Amino acid sequence: MSNVNKASIPTAQALDAWSNQSSETPNSLTIIADSNIASLDDFFNAQTLGQEIYQTVTVIKVAGRDIDAQLLAKAQPDVLLVRSVTPVNASLLADNDSVRFVGSATIGTDHIDQDYLIQRNIRFANAAGCSKHSVAQYVLTAILTLRPKYWQQPSTLGIIGLGNIGSTLAQYAHDLGWQVLGYDPLLPESSINNASFEQVITQSDAISLHVPLTQQDDSDYPTWHLIDQAALAAMPADTLLINSARGPVIDAAALTSDIAETKRQVALDVFEHEPQVFAPLLNQLALATPHIAGYTLEGKLRGTQMVYDALCEQLALAPTQSMHQLLPLNTYLWSELKAHPERLIRFYDIRQDDKDLRAKLSDGQVSGADFDKLRREYRLRREWQR
Ligand SMILES: NC(=O)C1=CN([C@@H]2O[C@H](COP(=O)(O)OP(=O)(O)OC[C@H]3O[C@@H](n4cnc5c(N)ncnc54)[C@H](O)[C@@H]3O)[C@@H](O)[C@H]2O)C=CC1
Numbered sequence: 001m002s003n004v005n006k007a008s009i010p011t012a013q014a015l016d017a018w019s020n021q022s023s024e025t026p027n028s029l030t031i032i033a034d035s036n037i038a039s040l041d042d043f044f045n046a047q048t049l050g051q052e053i054y055q056t057v058t059v060i061k062v063a064g065r066d067i068d069a070q071l072l073a074k075a076q077p078d079v080l081l082v083r084s085v086t087p088v089n090a091s092l093l094a095d096n097d098s099v100r101f102v103g104s105a106t107i108g109t110d111h112i113d114q115d116y117l118i119q120r121n122i123r124f125a126n127a128a129g130c131s132k133h134s135v136a137q138y139v140l141t142a143i144l145t146l147r148p149k150y151w152q153q154p155s156t157l158g159i160i161g162l163g164n165i166g167s168t169l170a171q172y173a174h175d176l177g178w179q180v181l182g183y184d185p186l187l188p189e190s191s192i193n194n195a196s197f198e199q200v201i202t203q204s205d206a207i208s209l210h211v212p213l214t215q216q217d218d219s220d221y222p223t224w225h226l227i228d229q230a231a232l233a234a235m236p237a238d239t240l241l242i243n244s245a246r247g248p249v250i251d252a253a254a255l256t257s258d259i260a261e262t263k264r265q266v267a268l269d270v271f272e273h274e275p276q277v278f279a280p281l282l283n284q285l286a287l288a289t290p291h292i293a294g295y296t297l298e299g300k301l302r303g304t305q306m307v308y309d310a311l312c313e314q315l316a317l318a319p320t321q322s323m324h325q326l327l328p329l330n331t332y333l334w335s336e337l338k339a340h341p342e343r344l345i346r347f348y349d350i351r352q353d354d355k356d357l358r359a360k361l362s363d364g365q366v367s368g369a370d371f372d373k374l375r376r377e378y379r380l381r382r383e384w385q386r
């Protein structure tokens with residue numbers, strides 16, 4: 001049996017050409033995938049998935065925001081692979097009865113209606129923890145760029161949400177001799193889960209948010225507008241606030257007024273009205289980046305690897321591709337940076353990302369198209385080895 005990788009088709013427009021040729025081959029596997037998933041061709045092809053079972057593996061690559069119900073109804077894929085910008089729910093899948101597996105190469109799952117997928121008996125996998133070091137390193141870079149004195153001076157880092165990213169950030173904070181005040185009502189008390197929400201808000205030098213976006217229906221501790229006008233009013237003006245979780249965790253209108261009044265330093269990687277970013281907030285931020293905290297080569301490849309492994313399990317195949325075969329040598333060592341703080345800009349020049357985003361400001365906003373373009377064309381950083 002020969003395995004033929006029929007094609008990786010780059011755009012939705014190519015779907016018409018593909019569907020005219022498609023002869024509904026038995027044992028064919030059709031995948032619709034967000035073209036922003038790293039190394040799609042390396043992980044999803046007839047060699048890595050065929051293995052005597054699938055004669056044809058077709059990957060239709062589409063921009064995440066263009067994956068819609070019409071496309072799914074027409075292509076009738078077996079597998080849907082997304083990142084964070086494609087809402088996967090009844091509106092997307094109602095007219096489709098072919099999808100058996102949905103993979104999101106991301107940590108966050110707020111774009112996925114998991115109850116609906118269970119109802120439809122569609123297996124779901126995400127990439128929990130894939131970029132936890134990358135995001136933690138983004139946060140450290142933001143803090144140390146804005147407050148270089150914290151390399152030497154003991155400070156208190158408040159962490160809200162102590163899952164994969166929050167707990168990883170706490171390890172780096174301890175490496176630097178910082179005190180950690182952590183709050184996570186869904187985890188047992190621990191050496192880092194050691195404070196109330198109020199204590200974190202009122203007693204930290206810097207606060208970093210690492211919660212999923214949840215609403216009242218999903219959680220006893222919803223995070224939508226967790227940082228609202230009251231939380232900001234309780235936060236001392238010199239407390240640095242960083243959000244790399246999801247935009248709506250902070251009430252953007254309240255934050256805009258708060259910074260105008262307090263001149264607080266705030267670093268945002270995510271925005272309430274993303275992909276649009278509005279000037280009144282952007283112009284007051286100490287640092288602003290286009291949702292790239294997790295965008296390292298390692299973080300993105302790990303995300304792809306995790307959904308590939310889960311798909312292999314679903315198909316009862318042994319995984320044959322590994323991200324380690326695809327990674328160039330990594331020379332970024334956390335121990336080196338700790339010994340030479342002046343090299344931070346070489347490890348991650350966050351001000352360049354900030355500058356690139358602000359350069360897109362026009363007519364009072366960064367448009368969704370420009371925000372997405374910055375992300376699509378982002379030169380992936382390397383994750384520091386710890
Ligand atoms: N900016 C970026 O590029 C990235 C952003 N993210 C975002 O970061 C979020 C966190 O990621 P992980 O740490 O890997 O997730 P995780 O699921 O491992 O941890 C989240 C933690 O938040 C806690 N939590 C939930 N509600 C809370 C509340 N009201 N108050 C305090 N804690 C609460 C949970 O108990 C859990 O321990 C993701 O859900 C995603 O939205 C993730 C990756 C990249």
Ligand SMILES: O=C(O)C(=O)[C@H](O)COP(=O)(O)O
Pocket residue numbers: 036083084085105106107108109131291294295
């Ligand atoms: O993993 C997550 O959760 C994230 O926020 C991603 O890193 C965001 O990347 P995209 O999925 O929007 O490319």
